[in-house]
Amino acid sequence: MRWSRYFLPTLKEDPAEAETASHRLMLRAGLIRKLSSGIYNLLPLGLRASRKVENIVREEMNRIGGIEILMPVLSPAELWMESGRWHVYGKELMRVRDRHDRFFALGPTHEEVVTDIVRKEVRSYRQLPLILYQIQTKFRDELRPRFGVVRAREFIMKDAYSFHRDEKSLAETYDKMYEAYTRIFTRCGLKFGPVEADSGAIGGDVTHEFMVFAETGESQVLACECGYAATSDTAEGKVPQYRPDEKQKPLEKVATPGMKTVEEVTSYLGKQPWQLLKTIIYNADGQFIGVLIRGDRQINEIKLKRVLNAVELRMADAAEIEKITGGPLGFSGPVGLEGLRLLADRSLEGMVNMVTGANEVDAHYVNVNLGRDFTVKEFYDLSIASEGDLCTRCGRPLRVWRGIEVGQIFKLGTKYSQAMKATFLDEDGKENPFVMGCYGIGITRTVAAAIEQNNDTDGISWPIGIAPFEVLILPTNVTNPELSQTAENIYSELHARGLEVLLDDRDERPGNKFKDADLIGIPFRVTVGEKGAREGIVELRRRKTGEIQRIPKQEAVETVTAVVNKEKSEATVS
Numbered sequence: 100m101r102w103s104r105y106f107l108p109t110l111k112e113d114p115a116e117a118e119t120a121s122h123r124l125m126l127r128a129g130l131i132r133k134l135s136s137g138i139y140n141l142l143p144l145g146l147r148a149s150r151k152v153e154n155i156v157r158e159e160m161n162r163i164g165g166i167e168i169l170m171p172v173l174s175p176a177e178l179w180m181e182s183g184r185w186h187v188y189g190k191e192l193m194r195v196r197d198r199h200d201r202f203f204a205l206g207p208t209h210e211e212v213v214t215d216i217v218r219k220e221v222r223s224y225r226q227l228p229l230i231l232y233q234i235q236t237k238f239r240d241e242l243r244p245r246f247g248v249v250r251a252r253e254f255i256m257k258d259a260y261s262f263h264r265d266e267k268s269l270a271e272t273y274d275k276m277y278e279a280y281t282r283i284f285t286r287c288g289l290k291f292g293p294v295e296a297d298s299g300a301i302g303g304d305v306t307h308e309f310m311v312f313a314e315t316g317e318s319q320v321l322a323c324e325c326g327y328a329a330t331s332d333t334a335e336g337k338v339p340q341y342r343p344d345e346k347q348k349p350l351e352k353v354a355t356p357g358m359k360t361v362e363e364v365t366s367y368l369g370k371q372p373w374q375l376l377k378t379i380i381y382n383a384d385g386q387f388i389g390v391l392i393r394g395d396r397q398i399n400e401i402k403l404k405r406v407l408n409a410v411e412l413r414m415a416d417a418a419e420i421e422k423i424t425g426g427p428l429g430f431s432g433p434v435g436l437e438g439l440r441l442l443a444d445r446s447l448e449g450m451v452n453m454v455t456g457a458n459e460v461d462a463h464y465v466n467v468n469l470g471r472d473f474t475v476k477e478f479y480d481l482s483i484a485s486e487g488d489l490c491t492r493c494g495r496p497l498r499v500w501r502g503i504e505v506g507q508i509f510k511l512g513t514k515y516s517q518a519m520k521a522t523f524l525d526e527d528g529k530e531n532p533f534v535m536g537c538y539g540i541g542i543t544r545t546v547a548a549a550i551e552q553n554n555d556t557d558g559i560s561w562p563i564g565i566a567p568f569e570v571l572i573l574p575t576n577v578t579n580p581e582l583s584q585t586a587e588n589i590y591s592e593l594h595a596r597g598l599e600v601l602l603d604d605r606d607e608r609p610g611n612k613f614k615d616a617d618l619i620g621i622p623f624r625v626t627v628g629e630k631g632a633r634e635g636i637v638e639l640r641r642r643k644t645g646e647i648q649r650i651p652k653q654e655a656v657e658t659v660t661a662v663v664n665k666e667k668s669e670a671t672v673s
């Protein structure tokens with residue numbers, strides 16, 4: 100490709116809206132352009148990287164016996180009603196209506212559609228196991244789209260679905276997928292970790308997320324030296340307990356003028372945050388509930404939703420709180436709230452003489468005791484595990500790291516096949532529901548995650564496996580016929596040898612060309628400069644390390660081919 104004839108609009112300045120390195124660099128290096136909130140155009144360089152990821156994914160899916168299909172983006176509401184997800188998916192499901200007033204979903208995932216295919220076409224256990232996959236555009240109406248293509252409303256995904264006669268066969272395919280995912284992200288040049296996760300709206304029991312290590316990642320992972328690793332949505336840690344060895348003191352109401360937050364109240368009363376009992380009122384699918392948790396802990400709303408089996412969960416607003424408790428926001432407490440369903444986090448077990456809101460303005464109770472002053476029947480793990488909580492497997496402290504989720508694999512069991520009456524005949528001629536698994540990879544998100552992990556102050560530094568081009572040829576002055584000709588020769592010979600080469604044939608100042616070269620981050624750069632030309636030398640520079648090799652002009656093609664192929668073979672997984 101010749102840069103002068105290509106479509107590669109780079110930006111000199113950092114775009115203001117970009118919060119993360121990948122978002123900023125994808126815009127600056129001309130990979131993407133925003134069309135609307137959470138909706139992006141993939142420009143040629145971005146598309147090439149994205150296709151590289153797709154091809155790696157395709158090869159690895161085919162290697163484990165996956166068969167590629169393409170399902171429609173639009174799927175009829177009836178299918179989603181059969182599975183129950185037309186309701187359960189909530190507002191993230193994009194819905195459209197056709198001219199006959201029939202409703203459709205813009206697919207965020209395709210369990211319903213693929214189950215419909217298989218229930219119509221697969222009859223016998225002899226046809227199992229079956230792995231079908233597609234690489235396609237997906238939709239999710241995110242509340243807060245951000246970080247460019249990382250949390251977008253439209254994105255490219257690989258989604259695979261497996262059908263089995265029993266759990267044992269599913270477990271075998273799940274393990275193969277786990278290995279395939281490990282190969283895929285290794286080939287993409289990523290540093291990642293598989294972690295236990297929440298299955299969310301997809302459903303099912305066992306699930307792993309593949310998380311790319313990144314400071315700016317939205318996902319928080321808690322990990323232990325013993326190998327346990329889980330997202331903060333699901334991670335369980337033993338909360339360090341405070342069991343004050345003191346007798347119950349008489350309940351007392353105290354004035355706390357204007358003190359609403361945990362910090363304000365506890366410091367005003369000369370207490371520690373863990374001595375306070377927070378009471379948070381939620382609305383879960385239309386019902387109000389109260390959640391009690393220790394003052395130094397945060398509620399994990401995903402765990403809470405799972406305990407309640409709720410679809411929509413939101414915090415009550417100030418007016419609702421006033422109506423339910425009789426007091427304003429910031430002064431809620433469990434004493435006297437008999438009418439409200441109360442759930443308590445396990446961090447409150449064994450606590451005595453706690454501080455709580457008194458359900459009236461500017462007042463708190465001190466020396467509140469569970470069992471004496473209020474009762475709770477429901478105790479659950481409802482808190483976000485945090486650094487220093489103890490591993491439930493081995494007792495060592497958990498450590499926190501952040502990441503971007505690029506893939507997830509699920510064991511679905513018979514959730515969809517039972518709901519949609521998808522069955523096959525076994526050896527005895529008996530009907531059984533298919534046992535299913537599903538397996539996703541965010542293609543565009545993987546590109547962003549790779550950039551998040553591979554960049555420096557000058558720009559992107561692509562891993563060879565997914566680089567849009569492998570080699571950039573940069574003649575410093577195209578008006579010099581000798582330089583121009585040398586560059587052209589190297590370009591066409593490398594191209595003939597099957598390398599992916601970009602020739603910067605623009606008539607630009609060398610400074611600008613070097614800046615753009617670093618920004619777009621092609622792994623190898625061949626500089627054809629005036630001084631070198633006089634000596635019959637070209638320079639080979641490695642983007643990642645900045646390391647420069649001076650090569651005689653006539654050896655350039657051989658050397659560059661060898662270096663690139665070596666790098667590629669090292670990035671391949673056998």
Ligand SMILES: [Zn+2]
Nearest residue numbers: 323325490493
């Ligand atoms: Zn452990």
